[in-house]
Amino acid sequence: MTGGRIHGYKTEAVVLRHFPIGEADRLFVLYTPNMGKVRAVARGVRRPKSKMSGHLQPLNRVAVSLTEGRDLDIITEAEAIAVYPSIRNDLTKLSAAMFLAELVDGFSEERSSSPSVYKLLTSALDLAEVTDNPIQLVRYIQTRILQMSGFGPELRQCVACDTPLEPQTHLFSSSQGGIICPNCRSESGHTLMPIPLNVLKVLRFFQQNHAEKALDLQLNAQLLGELERVLDGYTRFLLERDMKTAEFLDLVNPHRVKKAFSIADPT
Amino acid sequence: MNSNNSHRRQDAGPVARLIDELHKLPGIGPKSAQRLAYYFIRMPEAEARSLAEAVLAVKERITLCTICCDITERSPCAVCDDTTRDRSRICVVEEALDVRALERTRAYNGLYHVLHGVISPMNGVGPDELKIKSLLERIKSDEVEEIFLAMNPNVEGEATAMYLHQLLAPLGIKLTRPARGLPAGGDLEYADDLTLSRAIEGRQAF
Numbered sequence: 001m002t003g004g005r006i007h008g009y010k011t012e013a014v015v016l017r018h019f020p021i022g023e024a025d026r027l028f029v030l031y032t033p034n035m036g037k038v039r040a041v042a043r044g045v046r047r048p049k050s051k052m053s054g055h056l057q058p059l060n061r062v063a064v065s066l067t068e069g070r071d072l073d074i075i076t077e078a079e080a081i082a083v084y085p086s087i088r089n090d091l092t093k094l095s096a097a098m099f100l101a102e103l104v105d106g107f108s109e110e111r112s113s114s115p116s117v118y119k120l121l122t123s124a125l126d127l128a129e130v131t132d133n134p135i136q137l138v139r140y141i142q143t144r145i146l147q148m149s150g151f152g153p154e155l156r157q158c159v160a161c162d163t164p165l166e167p168q169t170h171l172f173s174s175s176q177g178g179i180i181c182p183n184c185r186s187e188s189g190h191t192l193m194p195i196p197l198n199v200l201k202v203l204r205f206f207q208q209n210h211a212e213k214a215l216d217l218q219l220n221a222q223l224l225g226e227l228e229r230v231l232d233g234y235t236r237f238l239l240e241r242d243m244k245t246a247e248f249l250d251l252v253n254p255h256r257v258k259k260a261f262s263i264a265d266p267t
Numbered sequence: 268m269n270s271n272n273s274h275r276r277q278d279a280g281p282v283a284r285l286i287d288e289l290h291k292l293p294g295i296g297p298k299s300a301q302r303l304a305y306y307f308i309r310m311p312e313a314e315a316r317s318l319a320e321a322v323l324a325v326k327e328r329i330t331l332c333t334i335c336c337d338i339t340e341r342s343p344c345a346v347c348d349d350t351t352r353d354r355s356r357i358c359v360v361e362e363a364l365d366v367r368a369l370e371r372t373r374a375y376n377g378l379y380h381v382l383h384g385v386i387s388p389m390n391g392v393g394p395d396e397l398k399i400k401s402l403l404e405r406i407k408s409d410e411v412e413e414i415f416l417a418m419n420p421n422v423e424g425e426a427t428a429m430y431l432h433q434l435l436a437p438l439g440i441k442l443t444r445p446a447r448g449l450p451a452g453g454d455l456e457y458a459d460d461l462t463l464s465r466a467i468e469g470r471q472a473f
Binding site: 017019022023048049051053054055057058059080083085088089090091094095098099101102244245247248249251252 | 293294386388389390391393394421422425426429430433450452453454457458459460461462464
């Protein structure tokens with residue numbers, strides 16, 4: 001695919017993020033089904049009469065025409081395929097979708113084809129549009145992105161000695177990508193996170209089931225918080241940085257609404 | 268690598284240094300910086316001095332209004348100080364330039380509040396980086412009846428407006444948003460679906 005194109009090409013894409021460059025241009029980070037992550041420039045989209053700017057909003061699913069540039073490709077045409085109005089009108093859903101876009105951005109490489117990740121991303125956006133539990137959706141998709149990127153954690157046996165795990169609270173090792181059993185614990189000096197049995201079970205369930213089943217699970221706020229702690233800790237280790245969108249997602253998380261209102265009411 | 272470059276240029280002399288400084292400005296590439304620098308060299312000294320003084324004056328005399336956070340020469344600013352203005356309405360905008368744009372219309376007679384940015388989780392900008400605390404303090408002390416959330420109609424602007432909505436809704440003040448639809452001189456066939464559907468929803472009797 002990549003070798004065949006000469007001057008211009010067309011593709012479908014999800015807009016992961018954008019930032020302004022130059023006088024009136026924007027650089028877009030797109031995720032495409034057949035070329036993975038693509039960085040491209042759209043000229044003049046910051047001018048009010050730009051015909052593309054409304055279509056090229058972050059999290060939109062778009063059909064784009066591009067031409068190869070010297071350094072970055074140029075977006076010549078763009079039309080939205082799906083704009084996700086419900087995500088745009090719900091702060092938690094919006095933050096959740098932005099978090100997932102940052103995850104895909106962080107775990108993908110430029111010009112590296114991965115249709116399954118594209119399918120996961122678009123189905124995640126479709127689900128975010130209709131779900132009433134965007135936080136649980138985030139944790140499910142996060143688990144799947146880790147798996148598809150080759151970092152799916154080992155949750156059935158000890159990563160050090162391959163012994164099947166006893167049903168109890170274990171320790172999760174980010175550096176070894178899985179659970180370490182009590183016998184191997186002393187030999188390991190890496191940063192470890194305690195992972196309660198019910199969290200372990202939910203992660204195993206997420207790894208093996210489709211989104212519909214994963215979203216049907218009844219998880220309380222505490223369990224979702226534990227999942228966040230383990231998954232974000234592991235993600236931070238792999239990306240070697242904090243997720244930029246995590247703080248805001250935490251702020252608007254409906255399970256922690258009080259924190260978001262603390263400025264309005266300091267009592 | 269860039270900073271190494273600039274150090275070398277500073278040693279190289281005033282022309283190279285000027286080019287380097289101009290290159291830092293938004294929208295100025297290396298060629299434009301060179302062109303401007305050679306324009307300055309040919310410029311009469313009085314004009315060059317006037318330009319330099321204008322830049323310095325901006326830095327020395329311009330502050331933020333203690334009430335609305337707009338960029339101003341005196342605080343409180345002309346709008347906040349104007350007794351003919353409707354003090355029960357506050358229009359919240361992203362940037363000081365938005366105040367200028369709204370003032371040009373002469374259609375709004377209330378007060379303003381400039382956030383100096385927009386919530387952009389993807390770029391790591393959260394509510395704490397914006398002038399939100401001072402807005403909340405203003406609302407508590409003044410008799411405000413309406414907050415007009417005039418953020419830009421894009422993802423970051425909407426996120427900011429929704430966040431402020433969540434924050435302010437419990438206070439029982441009327442919250443409004445600008446109408447959305449087709450721009451003047453626009454083209455129906457090129458409009459995105461979101462804009463078009465809002466334009467249809469908000470259609471008015473002719």
